[in-house]
Amino acid sequence: MTPHVLTRSLDRSASIFILVVAGLGVLIPLSNLLLPAGSALQVPTYLVALFGKYACYAILALSIDLIWGYCGILSLGHGAFFALGGYAMGMYLMRQIGSRGVYGNPILPDFMVFLNYPKLPWYWHGFDMFWFAALMVIVVPGLLAFCFGWLAFRSRVTGVYLSIITQAMTYALLLAFFRNDFGFGGNNGLTDFKDILGFNVQADGTRAALFALSCLALILAFLICRAVVTSKLGKVLVAIRDAESRTRFLGYRVESYKLFVFTLSACMAGVAGALYVPQVGIINPSEFAPGNSIEAVIWVAVGGRGTLVGAALGAVVVNYAKTYFTSGPLAPYWLFMLGALFILVTLLLPKGIVGTFNAWRESQKETQVANAESAALEDGVGEPKPAE
Amino acid sequence: MSVMEGRTTSALLYLDGVHVSFDGFHAINNLSLTLEAGEMRAVIGPNGAGKTTMMDIITGKTKPDEGTVLFDGMTDLTRLDETHIAELGIGRKFQKPTVFESQTIEDNLLLALNVDHSVKGTLFWRGNRDESERIDRVLETIRLTDARNRLAGSLSHGQKQWLEIGMLLAQDPKLLLVDEPVAGMTDVETHQTAELLKAINKEKTVMVVEHDMTFVRELGVKVTCLHEGTVLAEGTIDQVSSNERVIEVYLGR
Numbered sequence: 001m002t003p004h005v006l007t008r009s010l011d012r013s014a015s016i017f018i019l020v021v022a023g024l025g026v027l028i029p030l031s032n033l034l035l036p037a038g039s040a041l042q043v044p045t046y047l048v049a050l051f052g053k054y055a056c057y058a059i060l061a062l063s064i065d066l067i068w069g070y071c072g073i074l075s076l077g078h079g080a081f082f083a084l085g086g087y088a089m090g091m092y093l094m095r096q097i098g099s100r101g102v103y104g105n106p107i108l109p110d111f112m113v114f115l116n117y118p119k120l121p122w123y124w125h126g127f128d129m130f131w132f133a134a135l136m137v138i139v140v141p142g143l144l145a146f147c148f149g150w151l152a153f154r155s156r157v158t159g160v161y162l163s164i165i166t167q168a169m170t171y172a173l174l175l176a177f178f179r180n181d182f183g184f185g186g187n188n189g190l191t192d193f194k195d196i197l198g199f200n201v202q203a204d205g206t207r208a209a210l211f212a213l214s215c216l217a218l219i220l221a222f223l224i225c226r227a228v229v230t231s232k233l234g235k236v237l238v239a240i241r242d243a244e245s246r247t248r249f250l251g252y253r254v255e256s257y258k259l260f261v262f263t264l265s266a267c268m269a270g271v272a273g274a275l276y277v278p279q280v281g282i283i284n285p286s287e288f289a290p291g292n293s294i295e296a297v298i299w300v301a302v303g304g305r306g307t308l309v310g311a312a313l314g315a316v317v318v319n320y321a322k323t324y325f326t327s328g329p330l331a332p333y334w335l336f337m338l339g340a341l342f343i344l345v346t347l348l349l350p351k352g353i354v355g356t357f358n359a360w361r362e363s364q365k366e367t368q369v370a371n372a373e374s375a376a377l378e379d380g381v382g383e384p385k386p387a388e
Numbered sequence: 389m390s391v392m393e394g395r396t397t398s399a400l401l402y403l404d405g406v407h408v409s410f411d412g413f414h415a416i417n418n419l420s421l422t423l424e425a426g427e428m429r430a431v432i433g434p435n436g437a438g439k440t441t442m443m444d445i446i447t448g449k450t451k452p453d454e455g456t457v458l459f460d461g462m463t464d465l466t467r468l469d470e471t472h473i474a475e476l477g478i479g480r481k482f483q484k485p486t487v488f489e490s491q492t493i494e495d496n497l498l499l500a501l502n503v504d505h506s507v508k509g510t511l512f513w514r515g516n517r518d519e520s521e522r523i524d525r526v527l528e529t530i531r532l533t534d535a536r537n538r539l540a541g542s543l544s545h546g547q548k549q550w551l552e553i554g555m556l557l558a559q560d561p562k563l564l565l566v567d568e569p570v571a572g573m574t575d576v577e578t579h580q581t582a583e584l585l586k587a588i589n590k591e592k593t594v595m596v597v598e599h600d601m602t603f604v605r606e607l608g609v610k611v612t613c614l615h616e617g618t619v620l621a622e623g624t625i626d627q628v629s630s631n632e633r634v635i636e637v638y639l640g641r
Contacts, residue, residue, distance in 0.1 A: 228511070231510065231511050231512070231513060232498070232499075232510040232511075232513035233507065233510040233511040233513070235491060235495055235498070235499055235510075236499065236510050238488065238490060238491060239488045239491070239499055242488050242489060242490055242491075243486050243487075243488055243489075245449070245470070245486075246482070246486045246487075246488070247499075248469075248470040248471055248474070249447060249470055249474050249479070249480050250474055250499060250500050250505075250555070250559060251471055251474035251475045251502065251505050251559070252471060252505050253471045253505070253506075253507075254471070256506075256507050257507055260507045
């Protein structure tokens with residue numbers, strides 16, 4: 001009955017989602033590279049980069065939905081994991097510049113020469129190798145999330161208190177990365193990237209490939225999230241979200257579940273950040289700004305928490321609106337509009353776009369079933385007609 | 389370690405000289421109580437007598453300031469947390485029915501089954517016939533077979549109480565702590581619940597906290613009356629309800 005229909009419809013929306021993302025991931029790069037520039041169907045390179053950014057945001061939104069929508073952990077610091085993944089990729093890209101920098105130092109990135117670093121700090125070693133950087137993209141956010149979560153969940157910090165300390169975490173990182181002596185380029189961050197794996201980051205082909213990779217990563221992240229939430233572990237997560245102490249009294253170690261899903265989510269956010277940086281060409285401490293993390297939570301709320309597809313959709317819709325409005329005369333009012341959007345969605349569509357749509361379709365189906373039943377009754381199948 | 393050298397008591401549950409105070413308020417005061425394996429015990433007492441706090445102590449939610457709490461004669465429950473205690477075989481039904489409202493009745497029972505509760509175990513879980521048969525049996529016992537695919541949140545209050553008892557059964561504990569199982573139930577449902585608990589008691593040890601004296605009488609078991617965090621009287625329902633002090637503080641004249 002109901003849950004069967006629910007899983008089937010979710011499966012269907014899941015496959016539609018994957019098909020759409022895969023289709024865009026193939027068609028947009030092809031159109032960009034193969035069609036002549038200026039043709040009506042040709043997607044210009046700047047749009048490819050912009051869509052690539054949206055895909056990365058969608059991965060971040062999925063990672064937030066996994067913990068917030070399914071386990072009730074409202075992290076207002078997920079931008080930190082995104083930024084850390086971004087910095088790991090940025091460090092690799094900096095090391096690739098080599099002697100092509102302004103100061104021509106083969107080892108030290110420009111900002112280190114400028115700040116009179118005698119030698120490369122120890123934590124920069126290894127980042128000249130792509131595999132190492134790629135590993136760090138997952139390990140660093142994962143490790144931070146693991147340590148943070150271990151302390152927070154074991155001490156049973158929940159609800160708004162947890163949200164506040166996640167904000168504090170990302171703010172602390174913001175301040176640390178702003179410092180010149182922290183070794184990550186301070187205020188300016190890491191930029192002026194030249195190439196990635198030997199390909200010029202500015203080239204159309206590289207941008208198209210990065211976009212396709214971002215779509216692939218989005219699909220993979222989606223599949224991982226689906227696998228988690230449809231497993232029995234997913235049911236335990238929802239149980240924790242809805243009645244944490246009940247779950248404990250059934251013999252589940254709630255903190256282990258939270259720690260697992262929080263760490264997984266942070267790793268996904270790190271990958272999103274790593275794909276984001278080569279496409280926007282810069283990573284600086286402003287990515288740690290608490291506002292960024294809150295914005296990402298709004299995407300999920302708008303799209304529909306606990307639906308996965310909705311989170312990704314919300315990220316794209318809100319960011320498209322942001323791009324549209326901030327490039328016009330309404331630019332100064334964007335933050336007001338974002339705030340208004342959040343309030344309106346909370347008041348009018350508490351389940352978000354996809355959540356509301358699902359609920360509406362559910363009710364449609366129920367009416368259909370009810371209609372069919374009453375029709376069967378009127379046909380007099382096995383039931384005597386009531387006297388009128 | 390939490391396991392002591394050898395058994396010190398034959399009782400399944402043994403509380404001795406337990407004290408708990410919250411900000412100077414003595415919720416539990418020198419409480420001593422034993423429950424033999426296979427026994428069913430009804431616990432009564434006025435509001436604030438410490439009935440729920442006692443359950444909190446047994447299940448590890450509250451740590452006593454002093455006193456001994458032993459399970460199965462050798463396990464010191466005061467050193468363990470809720471998860472550990474649940475895994476030892478102590479199940480609990482809350483005063484306010486607490487089920488997973490956004491999940492189906494079947495899933496509620498599936499979550500309650502005492503199978504591998506580790507992260508890895510649940511992530512790679514595959515259902516098996518034994519598990520689904522156990523769920524079927526519990527559904528039958530709590531008379532919710534037809535509603536198995538409905539969301540638990542859509543159940544009536546009484547049905548939720550039953551589902552929570554069903555979750556206890558799926559958990560298959562040695563000791564069931566049942567807090568006000570018939571609150572908000574009709575007379576028929578109350579009677580059915582008494583029958584159900586009696587049936588459960590054939591295999592398991594049960595402690596029931598309840599205000600409904602008709603229900604307690606129907607259970608026909610040994611009764612403990614708590615007052616101000618300590619045992620006021622203990623015995624058959626007739627003995628306890630004719631006790632002068634019990635009448636004074638609880639039943640009223």
